[in-house]
Amino acid sequence: MKNLERKILKKVYLWEAKRTVFDLVLKVILFFISGLFLFILGQIFFEILNEQKTFDLLNFFNEDLEVAKKYFLDNIFIFWFEIPKFLLLLILLFLVILFLIYLTLIKNFNILKNKVKSFFRFIRKI
Amino acid sequence: MFDKEVIVKIKNGEIDYFEILVKKYSPVIYCYLFSRLKKREDCEDLLQEIFLSFYKSINRFNEERSVLPYLFEIAKNSLKMFYRKRKIFLPLKEEIIKEEDYFDFFEKVDVDLNKLNEKEKNIFKMLIEGYKIKEIEKILKIKENTVKSIIKRGRMKVKS
Numbered sequence: 001m002k003n004l005e006r007k008i009l010k011k012v013y014l015w016e017a018k019r020t021v022f023d024l025v026l027k028v029i030l031f032f033i034s035g036l037f038l039f040i041l042g043q044i045f046f047e048i049l050n051e052q053k054t055f056d057l058l059n060f061f062n063e064d065l066e067v068a069k070k071y072f073l074d075n076i077f078i079f080w081f082e083i084p085k086f087l088l089l090l091i092l093l094f095l096v097i098l099f100l101i102y103l104t105l106i107k108n109f110n111i112l113k114n115k116v117k118s119f120f121r122f123i124r125k126i
Numbered sequence: 127m128f129d130k131e132v133i134v135k136i137k138n139g140e141i142d143y144f145e146i147l148v149k150k151y152s153p154v155i156y157c158y159l160f161s162r163l164k165k166r167e168d169c170e171d172l173l174q175e176i177f178l179s180f181y182k183s184i185n186r187f188n189e190e191r192s193v194l195p196y197l198f199e200i201a202k203n204s205l206k207m208f209y210r211k212r213k214i215f216l217p218l219k220e221e222i223i224k225e226e227d228y229f230d231f232f233e234k235v236d237v238d239l240n241k242l243n244e245k246e247k248n249i250f251k252m253l254i255e256g257y258k259i260k261e262i263e264k265i266l267k268i269k270e271n272t273v274k275s276i277i278k279r280g281r282m283k284v285k286s
Contacts, residue, residue, distance in 0.1 A: 005145070005148050008148050008173065012141070012178055032171055122141075122142065
């Protein structure tokens with residue numbers, strides 16, 4: 001019976017190890033890919049804004065408070081009109097993905113740590 | 127340590143605690159399987175599968191529930207699957223019979239067609255006359271597999 005118990009545990013550990021590694025690798029890859037895309041899209045986004053000189057609109061903040069207040073809504077509207085919206089949407093999407101992956105990694109960190117400890121204990125036992 | 131605490135620990139990633147459940151319940155489940163299968167190797171394979179599927183579903187398992195009935199539930203389902211797998215092989219062997227085998231049968235056995243019903247009698251007569259199964263299928267407008275199974279049934283009747 002002991003031999004059979006060991007076989008069962010071996011099977012369970014093997015399955016869990018495969019799942020954990022796969023899960024971790026997938027999340028890390030997704031995290032880096034999302035990060036990379038976010039970086040590239042961000043660069044493009046800022047370059048487009050720079051070319052359009054959209055950032056010049058923000059200079060009005062250096063004006064008097066009264067003037068800034070008066071033209072605040074107009075400037076914001078123009079700024080919103082000029083930014084590439086599809087690109088912004090993509091950036092937001094990748095930001096959300098990145099945030100979700102980060103959140104799950106943080107949330108499951110303790111579980112992952114315990115699993116790794118258990119794996120080592122089991123290997124030492126064998 | 128109670129099962130509830132053990133399951134909470136396992137859910138928390140401390141897989142070592144699964145050993146407690148395996149040690150506690152594997153003899154009971156093994157006895158149950160052995161009472162059904164009577165074969166050590168099959169029981170061992172099935173027991174491994176049962177505990178693995180229990181582990182796979184442990185995150186969904188409500189720790190307030192008791193473990194043993196749940197394990198028995200898995201064991202019953204695994205047994206069903208096991209029997210089903212076995213069942214699949216039996217008819218397959220029958221299907222492998224080549225068309226010529228049907229004709230050999232008539233050559234070897236002196237067939238008493240009175241034992242058969244009308245449908246079987248018709249098909250057997252056509253076979254004796256040299257029709258092929260495909261032709262019988264077209265003439266009688268019955269599916270090929272149905273023709274084959276009618277022949278199979280008829281052969282059993284004739285043999286008995």
